Amino acid sequence: MKVALITGASRGIGKACALRLARDGYTVVINYSRSDDEAQKVLETIKADGGDGMTYKADVSDLAQVKQMIKDVDKQYGQIDLLVNNAGIVRDNLLLMLNMDDLDKCMDLNVKGYFYCAQQAGLKMFRKKKGVIINMSSVSGELALAGQSVYSATKGAVNALTRVLAKEMGAKGIRVNAVAPGFIETEMIDALSAEKKEEYLKTIPLHRFGTADEVAAVVSMLASDACAYITGQVITMDGGISL
Amino acid sequence: MADSEIKAKVKELICSNLGVEPDVLDYDTELFGEDSIGLDSVDSLEIISFVDDEYGVDMTGVGKEHFLNIDSIAAYISEHKDN
Numbered sequence: 001m002k003v004a005l006i007t008g009a010s011r012g013i014g015k016a017c018a019l020r021l022a023r024d025g026y027t028v029v030i031n032y033s034r035s036d037d038e039a040q041k042v043l044e045t046i047k048a049d050g051g052d053g054m055t056y057k058a059d060v061s062d063l064a065q066v067k068q069m070i071k072d073v074d075k076q077y078g079q080i081d082l083l084v085n086n087a088g089i090v091r092d093n094l095l096l097m098l099n100m101d102d103l104d105k106c107m108d109l110n111v112k113g114y115f116y117c118a119q120q121a122g123l124k125m126f127r128k129k130k131g132v133i134i135n136m137s138s139v140s141g142e143l144a145l146a147g148q149s150v151y152s153a154t155k156g157a158v159n160a161l162t163r164v165l166a167k168e169m170g171a172k173g174i175r176v177n178a179v180a181p182g183f184i185e186t187e188m189i190d191a192l193s194a195e196k197k198e199e200y201l202k203t204i205p206l207h208r209f210g211t212a213d214e215v216a217a218v219v220s221m222l223a224s225d226a227c228a229y230i231t232g233q234v235i236t237m238d239g240g241i242s243l
Numbered sequence: 244m245a246d247s248e249i250k251a252k253v254k255e256l257i258c259s260n261l262g263v264e265p266d267v268l269d270y271d272t273e274l275f276g277e278d279s280i281g282l283d284s285v286d287s288l289e290i291i292s293f294v295d296d297e298y299g300v301d302m303t304g305v306g307k308e309h310f311l312n313i314d315s316i317a318a319y320i321s322e323h324k325d326n
Contacts, residue, residue, distance in 0.1 A: 067301060119303050126292040172288065 003077045004223070005029040005070075007060050007117055008087030010039040012186040013136060016212035017084050017219050018042050022051035024220055026082065029073050030055045033087070060087050061108035063116045070120040079128060082223050083121040085114045086136040088154070090188065092147045103150055110154035111161075118165060122174060129173040132223050135162050136215075137180040139238040155180070159234045166232030175231040177222050182238025184210045205240030249298075249317040256293045257313070261286050270313040290316065298324045 004021045008014040010032035019042065022028045028046060030053060032039040039055040046053050056073065058065040073080060088110045091102035118133055125131025140148050141155030162178040169176060183189060183200055189209055192200070201207055218237055221227055236242060250270050258265050263280055273279035275287070287310055291302045294316070300323045302309065309319045 123292060123295055123301075123303060126288060127296050168285070171285065 001027055001077070001079075002081040003027045003029065003073070003079050004082040004084065005031060005073060005080055005117075005121060006084040006086055007031040007113070008033070009084075010035040010042060010055075013181070013184060013212045013215045014084070014086040015042050016216040017086060018053070019045060020213070020216035020220050021082070021084075021223070022046040022053060023049065024223075026053075027051075027077060028053035031058055031060065031069065031087065033057065033059045060113035060117055061105075063112075066113075066116040066120050070117075070124060074124050080121050080124045081128075081131055083117055083125075083131070083133045084136065084219060085117050085133065085158075087113055088136065090148075090151050092151060094147050095149055098150065106150045106154050110151070111157045114158055114161060118161070118176075122165075122169060125174050126169075126172055131174045133165065133169075133174065133176045134219050134222050135176070135178040137162070137178040137234055139180050139182040139236060139242050141180055141234070142236075143242050162234060163232045170231055175228075177227075177230060177232065178234040179215060179218050179222065180234050180236045180238070181210055181215050182236075182241045184212055184215060186212060203241055204238070205243065208239065210237060210239060246317050246321055249320050250313050252297065253290070253293075253313050253316050253320075256290065257282075260289055260293075268313075270317075272312055274312055275307070275310060294320060300324050 002025065004026040006014050006018045006028065009018040009030040018028050018030050028051065030039050030042050032055065043053055043055050056069050058069040060066055089106055091106050114135055135158050137158045138155040140152045141159045144152065159178055162176050166176040183204065215237065218235055222230065222235065254268060257263050257268060261282060267280060274282045294300050294302050298320050300320050302319065309315050
């Protein structure tokens, strides 16, 4: 048995990762913070397909809740083989319009939350001298989009965190990588106007948005032994937008 | 568990997993820093993992003063473990 913990897994990319990893044979822990029904539906889908797992409600921007979650998961399954740090928020605004509460929330969830989960899950992986951490980054970590200073800064931090943790934990058998998607068909893209969507599509060489399943496929690959010699990398999958 | 048993287990961990000879390691021997037996920060991860696994005590983010020597590590464990 292998156990995967995915944060923010009740919808979007996190949900796709949970479903994919369950199909890969992982027992999946679906972390979520608010969407009880959606998280339960993800678990039901997994179980209907013959998989197994549990839902776990915790705000990963709160260290005490993260510690309790990791402790409970470890008690339940005795191991954590894979952490997918995915929970995050976007609060786009131009610098002079920036609300500092939004800045704090983004930093707390998109950066500190990744640290908290990596530290606590890493502690359990360290015991086994084996584990994989995959951080959900974004093409915005490298690409400058007006209005995304906060989100870009948090994803830039995730990229740096990924590289440093890979160096720190490599000797202990723990690999750390990141996936940096471009525009992915999620609720965020759905909310855009048709004109805005077309404007974005023109900038993407593959001329389409990516799908959450495609992101999950890269996560699955990075988690697998096929990528056993890959660590500290940020895998960009953006249809070529960053070229 | 008595403090002496905890100290003995921590010493055993340091000797068996971190390559320290038992005869150079007393309970008050400095573990990290210039005048120490030369453990480094990566070695501290091994100690944190062992303490978590063996005693269920979380030493992540704990101050360096608790890692001075086996005495201080054992004192932290005693103070925080469930009895």
